[in-house]
Amino acid sequence: MAYKLMVQGTMSGAGKSLITAGLLRIFHKDGYKAAPFKSQNMALNSYITDEGLEIGRAQAMQAMAAGTRPLSYMNPILLKPNSDMGSQVIVGGKPIGNMHARDYFAYKKKLIPDIMSALHRLEEEYDVIIIEGAGSPAEINLKSDDIVNMGMAKLADAPVILVGDIDRGGVFAQLYGTTELLEPEEKARIKGLVINKFRGDVSLLDSGISQIEKLTGIDVLGTVPYVRLDIEEEDSQSDKLNMRQDKDGTPLVRIIRLPHISNYTDFDPLMREETLSVAYVDRIDELSAPDLVIIPGTKNTMSDLEWLRKRGLDRCIRDLAGRGVPVIGICGGYQILGQRIEDPCGVEHGGVMDGLGLINMVTYLMDTKVTCKVRGRAAQPEGFYSFASGLELSGYEIHMGRTSGDEAPFALIRDEGSDEMGAYREDGAVRGSVLGSYMHGLFDSDEFRRKLIEALYDRGGYEMKDDFGLSQKAYREREYDKLEEALRAHLDMDRIRAIMGMPNG
Numbered sequence: 001m002a003y004k005l006m007v008q009g010t011m012s013g014a015g016k017s018l019i020t021a022g023l024l025r026i027f028h029k030d031g032y033k034a035a036p037f038k039s040q041n042m043a044l045n046s047y048i049t050d051e052g053l054e055i056g057r058a059q060a061m062q063a064m065a066a067g068t069r070p071l072s073y074m075n076p077i078l079l080k081p082n083s084d085m086g087s088q089v090i091v092g093g094k095p096i097g098n099m100h101a102r103d104y105f106a107y108k109k110k111l112i113p114d115i116m117s118a119l120h121r122l123e124e125e126y127d128v129i130i131i132e133g134a135g136s137p138a139e140i141n142l143k144s145d146d147i148v149n150m151g152m153a154k155l156a157d158a159p160v161i162l163v164g165d166i167d168r169g170g171v172f173a174q175l176y177g178t179t180e181l182l183e184p185e186e187k188a189r190i191k192g193l194v195i196n197k198f199r200g201d202v203s204l205l206d207s208g209i210s211q212i213e214k215l216t217g218i219d220v221l222g223t224v225p226y227v228r229l230d231i232e233e234e235d236s237q238s239d240k241l242n243m244r245q246d247k248d249g250t251p252l253v254r255i256i257r258l259p260h261i262s263n264y265t266d267f268d269p270l271m272r273e274e275t276l277s278v279a280y281v282d283r284i285d286e287l288s289a290p291d292l293v294i295i296p297g298t299k300n301t302m303s304d305l306e307w308l309r310k311r312g313l314d315r316c317i318r319d320l321a322g323r324g325v326p327v328i329g330i331c332g333g334y335q336i337l338g339q340r341i342e343d344p345c346g347v348e349h350g351g352v353m354d355g356l357g358l359i360n361m362v363t364y365l366m367d368t369k370v371t372c373k374v375r376g377r378a379a380q381p382e383g384f385y386s387f388a389s390g391l392e393l394s395g396y397e398i399h400m401g402r403t404s405g406d407e408a409p410f411a412l413i414r415d416e417g418s419d420e421m422g423a424y425r426e427d428g429a430v431r432g433s434v435l436g437s438y439m440h441g442l443f444d445s446d447e448f449r450r451k452l453i454e455a456l457y458d459r460g461g462y463e464m465k466d467d468f469g470l471s472q473k474a475y476r477e478r479e480y481d482k483l484e485e486a487l488r489a490h491l492d493m494d495r496i497r498a499i500m501g502m503p504n505g
Contacts, residue, residue: 053093
């Protein structure tokens with residue numbers, strides 16, 4: 001059986017995902033085969049595994065930090081909100097339907113066999129499993145049917161460490177209040193406390209740490225400093241969506257901050273480039289003179305298209321495209337660029353809605369979800385995107401629509417794992433300065449991204465800067481190592497190994 005530890009937090013955003021990733025990195029570097037597990041995740045930022053199955057982005061990131069490939073059973077249940085009161089429910093990497101929150105709450109305990117089957121598969125293949133909780137274990141209105149915090153710890157028979165966020169203030173109240181709201185047998189599972197995101201002189205915490213240990217009867221295993229990391233997130237409330245990185249003398253890239261934006265990590269590679277000024281925007285006045293406009297993916301294409309119209313952003317984007325400004329739509333953004341969207345199955349709104357009309361393509365929303373990793377090459381686009389001709393590309397698709405028309409395709413791709421050389425199919429469309437594609441991860445391609453930047457410099461008459469960033473793979477590895485170093489230096493890893501029942505030394 002694998003050694004197990006569960007990381008829970010006093011609230012959302014306490015740092016569970018990164019603490020989990022850092023611990024996995026440590027065990028990986030120490031020679032163990034380590035894996036993440038999260039029984040239930042709620043996120044619009046997802047990932048497609050090699051098997052073509054969908055999981056939360058955080059578990060994919062954690063698996064990569066652990067030096068292993070992401071697998072569907074690392075996150076057996078994924079909820080993707082598609083309204084204020086409902087979500088698409090994905091089990092074992094595949095959607096089983098949409099559910100209202102109350103209906104899912106009544107249904108979720110039926111998924112315990114799926115959760116345990118996934119955990120057992122990991123136990124058979126890995127030496128160490130770090131289990132991540134969700135939100136807080138002290139949500140007293142949800143505890144009776146919990147399958148992701150203390151309920152999961154009991155199912156897995158795993159010890160727990162509890163993480164509190166001092167950066168938001170009130171960390172001692174967080175830790176004390178959380179432990180006091182637990183049942184005695186639940187509190188007994190907590191074997192250590194962690195104070196996360198500390199800035200300043202750690203000795204100033206000494207008296208508070210002594211008191212919280214006396215009050216709770218649980219030792220503090222470390223105080224982790226606030227570490228500036230650029231590691232992929234999955235929370236739609238991420239600070240990245242409010243970032244503005246304007247650098248003198250560089251092209252302006254503006255990404256539309258859609259209400260139901262999904263997979264915004266597509267654009268992290270652009271934000272990492274010192275050669276670009278990148279910002280998420282949602283008002284016309286923020287689109288005054290961009291060099292590139294991007295419409296991202298969305299979990300509700302028709303609703304977000306209506307939102308664009310209400311804000312007048314549709315007219316603004318059409319006007320910019322008419323003046324030759326490059327416009328790129330990814331996934332739902334690609335659908336928005338077309339002539340119309342038809343929803344005969346009621347997947348979203350139902351009915352028919354006109355798109356922006358920038359490419360001559362029509363999308364039919366269907367109740368069958370496409371999830372696959374893809375690989376191929378750019379076709380031979382003309383005009384602004386001619387720089388991409390023949391470039392090798394890879395990424396993944398997650399969508400519930402088919403788009404067709406008579407535009408020149410952007411790329412020729414095939415599903416990864418396909419051995420049929422004739423299995424290539426067309427992806428996307430290009431017309432003038434407008435490009436649409438279903439391919440998430442397009443900007444992860446170092447060559448495509450750099451040639452795009454060069455084309456933006458050339459079109460805008462900017463003086464070219466020769467300071468491209470690291471390759472995306474090298475960049476991620478560097479950030480994982482920074483996280484590992486911080487945790488090794490500030491957590492009592494000997495105590496953590498003892499809590500897990502592991503040998504030390």
